[in-house]
Amino acid sequence: DVKVTQSSRYLVKRTGEKVFLECVQDMDHENMFWYRQDPGLGLRLIYFSYDVKMKEKGDIPEGYSVSREKKERFSLILESASTNQTSMYLCASSLNPNSGHTQYFGPGTRLTVL
Amino acid sequence: ELKVEQNPLFLSMQEGKNYTIYCNYSTTSDRLYWYRQDPGKSLESLFVLLSNGAVKQEGRLMASLDTKARLSTLHITAAVHDLSATYFCAVYGGTSYGKLTFGQGTILTVHP
Numbered sequence: 001d002v003k004v005t006q007s008s009r010y011l012v013k014r015t016g017e018k019v020f021l022e023c024v025q026d027m028d029h030e031n032m033f034w035y036r037q038d039p040g041l042g043l044r045l046i047y048f049s050y051d052v053k054m055k056e057k058g059d060i061p062e063g064y065s066v067s068r069e070k071k072e073r074f075s076l077i078l079e080s081a082s083t084n085q086t087s088m089y090l091c092a093s094s095l096n097p098n099s100g101h102t103q104y105f106g107p108g109t110r111l112t113v114l
Numbered sequence: 115e116l117k118v119e120q121n122p123l124f125l126s127m128q129e130g131k132n133y134t135i136y137c138n139y140s141t142t143s144d145r146l147y148w149y150r151q152d153p154g155k156s157l158e159s160l161f162v163l164l165s166n167g168a169v170k171q172e173g174r175l176m177a178s179l180d181t182k183a184r185l186s187t188l189h190i191t192a193a194v195h196d197l198s199a200t201y202f203c204a205v206y207g208g209t210s211y212g213k214l215t216f217g218q219g220t221i222l223t224v225h226p
Contacts, residue, residue, distance in 0.1 A: 033213075040123070042202060042216040043157075058213070090156060102147055102159040103204075103214065 003027070004106035006091055012112045019078040021109050023091030030095065032074035033103065034058075034066060037088040049074055081113045116141045116207040120217035127193045127224050135220045137186040137203035145206035146186045147214065148177050150199045157202065161188075193224045 007022035025032065031050050035043040035058075045058030047066040055066050063085060067075045074093075078085055089109045095101040117140040127133055137146070145164055149157040161170040163179035163186060170177050174197065176189045186203055200221050204214040 035216075040218055042118075042218040043204075044216075045213060048213060092157075100145060100162050100164045102162050104159070105149075105157040107156045 004091055004093055004104050006089075006106040006109050008109050009107060010110050010112075012114065013078075013081050014114055015082055017078075017081050017113075019081050019111065019113075021076040021078075021089055021091075021111070023074045023076070023093075023106055024072055025074075025091075025093040025104070025106075026072065027093060027095075027104065028071070029093035029104075030071075031093060032068065033092040033094075034064075034074065034076045035090045035092065036060070037090055037108070043090065046076065078111075081111075083113050085111065086113045087111060116143070116205060116215045118203060118205050118215050118217040120201075120203060120220050123218055123220055125220055125222045127190070127222065129194055129224055129226055130192050132192065133190050135188040135190075135201055135203075135222075137188070137205075137217055139184050139186075139205045139215075141207065142181070142184070143205045143207060144179075144181050146179050147204045147206070148186070148188055149202045149204065151202065151219070152199050160201075190222075193222075195224050195226065198222055198224045 004025045033048040034046045049055045049068040065077045091106040092103040094103040148160040161177040166181040168179045174191045179186045200219045204216045
């Protein structure tokens with residue numbers, strides 16, 4: 001069975017803290033994605049990675065960075081957390097989209113920044 | 115820039131009724147995905163539509179794609195309470211590596 005796991009379901013951090021969110025997939029997928037989900041805005045892409053050590057900015061990369069040292073693991077880093085980064089963060093992975101492969105999502109991390 | 119709009123954003127239905135959720139997008143694409151999200155849960159893939167005229171059905175849900183009109187529909191037949199969830203469409207813009215652009219989501223509530 002396809003599986004994407006995220007390190008925490010709920011996280012509470014203080015403004016200015018450095019925050020690490022981790023995502024692991026066991027499907028040998030090349031592509032991995034980080035989204036944030038906010039009510040009424042759908043999912044917005046923060047960053048994605050198409051190979052180890054390769055990354056591309058998504059639509060809202062400001063205030064975030066990512067790391068992909070191994071194929072199965074993709075980390076999202078909030079360098080200095082701010083209250084406007086309070087959100088649900090979803091990780092996803094997929095095979096080659098040109099073949100019509102869907103994305104598989106992790107359970108999400110609800111981050112609150114105080 | 116690809117924009118994806120769903121309507122309605124909120125849908126309250128009675129059990130047994132039919133309804134349609136619409137997904138419009140702004141630039142050419144022939145790949146569209148529908149996902150379901152239950153409260154507090156993650157997104158689950160429902161349908162993958164890969165060409166103009168594609169139609170997929172599972173249970174009481176049927177999805178279709180009209181690439182000329184840049185429109186996909188998710189039709190609900192004889193709704194039941196178990197279909198209550200948030201439904202998202204997502205469009206592949208043809209850029210690299212599978213980047214999808216999501217609609218805002220439609221919150222569906224089915225009442226007895």
